[in-house]
Amino acid sequence: MNRIYEMNNLSKRKAKDIDLKEIFLVIKRRLWLILILTIITTGASAYYSYLNNAPLYQSSSRIIIEANPENRNTLQVIIKDSIVLDKVVKELGLSQSVESLAGRITVASVDNSQVVSISVTDTDPNRAADIANTTAKIYKQEIPTIMDFNDVRLLSDAKVNPLPINQSQNKLILIGFIAGLVIGIGLVFLLDSLDDSLRSEREVEEMLGLPVLGRVPKMHKRNLKKKNITQIELEVGGETIGYK
Incomplete structure (x- = not known):
């Protein structure tokens, strides 16, 4: 106890x-x-x-679609259609499918105006800008044939964004x-x-x-063999006493 x-x-x-x-x-x-x-x-x-x-980068190009809100919504949907994106894939020599490319493109009206932003997300910042600009260019070329609509203008090109968004x-x-x-x-x-x-x-x-009066220092067997020590030192009260 x-x-x-x-x-x-x-x-x-x-x-x-x-x-x-x-x-x-x-x-x-x-x-x-x-x-x-x-x-x-x-x-x-x-x-x-x-x-x-993996870091993701985003770039956006802007176009102007001079149409009323109802028609503009329809025109925006065509931007991601295979009719447009198939030509984007061929022109840039992309290895991905049209469906995969469409999943990385976001189309939205800026503040409910006639300005439409085409945003592309990619692991390569340069490729993201190229896809956004090429999509806007091909869309402007193809929409007169598809919808008999000519009031589309390029507003601004996509710039390379070196900072990841994720x-x-x-x-x-x-x-x-x-x-x-x-x-x-x-x-x-x-x-x-x-x-x-x-x-x-x-x-x-x-x-x-009880107070400690002395201690035996650590001794390594290997060091004892090397030095051939035949004396053990004992510290007592701060003094070293040899013992053979």
């Missing part, structure tokens, strides 16, 4: 005596573990981001880096709390309630 009581008191004293220096020493003792976990989580985040979050990949990598640090530090403190070994003279004194 006395042993248990002493252990409980020791635990309470240790909890009270925890300071920044002890926290630093705990982290320093297993810093390698934190670094390994951080590298793993950061690398995994970067790999996942590379595979699943979430930055660096954000996911940063999350992985922070998660690795948090998990690593948490694991280090967990392992330290489970380690009941005595690592300092102060802990021995608290455990036994």
Whole structure:
């Protein structure tokens, strides 16, 4: 019972005596573990981001369709029709299908005006601008034949946008880096709390309630063989005593 009581008191004293220096020493003792976990989580985040979050770029060209709202809606639908996009694919030499291309084109009226925006999303910023401009050009050429409508004018060409519109990949990598640090530090403190070994003279004194008069330094068998040491040194009260 006395042993248990002493252990409980020791635990309470240790909890009270925890300071920044002890926290630093705990982290320093297993810093390698934190670094390994951080590298793993950061690398995994970067790999996942590379595979699943390819950057997407968007460019828009604008045309003017001089028609009433009802007719303009019909004219806008034709922009994404295969009659127009099939010629876009052939002119630019695209490897994708017309259906796939149509899924990456957005057509919308700007503020309910006669100005219509043709927006293209692609993994290549230059190709996105080329597709938007080519679509607007071919549409202007073909719409008189399709609908007998000639009041379409090109307003502005699409410009290359070098900035991706989707979430930055660096954000996911940063999350992985922070998660690795948090998990690593948490694991280090967990392992330290489970380690009941005595690592300092102060802990021995608290455990036994007696002052420590001496200690035996660490000795490595390999070093003893190399140096052919026949004397063991014992420190007592700050003085070194040789023993053969």
